[in-house]
Amino acid sequence: xxxxxxxxxxxxxxxxxxxxxxxxxxxxxxxxxxxxxxxxxxxxxxxxxxxxxxxxxxxxxxxxxxxxxxxxxxxxxxxxxxxxxxxxxxxxxxxxxxxxxx
Numbered sequence: 149x150x151x152x153x154x155x156x157x158x159x160x161x162x163x164x165x166x167x168x169x170x171x172x173x174x175x176x177x178x179x180x181x182x183x184x185x186x187x188x189x190x191x192x193x194x195x196x197x198x199x200x201x202x203x204x205x206x207x208x209x210x211x212x213x214x215x216x217x218x219x220x221x222x223x224x225x226x227x228x229x230x231x232x233x234x235x236x237x238x239x240x241x242x243x244x245x246x247x248x249x250x
Contacts, residue, residue: 151192158191162250163243167235168223170243178226193250200244207240 151159165182168174187193195203210218219232 150197155192158186158189159195159247161191162186162193163247164220164222166243166246167220167233167239170239171233171235172222172224172230174223174225178223181226195244195247200241200248203244204237204241 162183165174165179169176169179207213207218212218217234217237220235222230222233224230
């Protein structure tokens with residue numbers, strides 16, 4: 149299935165919430181609140197139609213990618229962003245797999 153830009157962004161927001169919890173200490177309750185907000189808007193919950201490895205192979209082609217990788221915008225808490233967080237490739241893969249299994 150081909151995703152619209154907006155659907156892909158929504159899945160990216162879900163991944164960013166998960167990464168924020170894993171890397172930046174975003175409380176699980178805040179991650180859940182963010183996921184529920186996206187649910188309430190009727191946005192996609194699950195990645196289908198592509199393997200996690202194929203998705204991860206596209207990450208370095210992102211327009212925000214630099215020589216060290218993509219600097220993500222993640223959350224320490226709601227309203228408390230961290231800009232330019234580098235995410236290990238293994239964790240990117242783990243989170244994309246999580247999106248596929250939701």
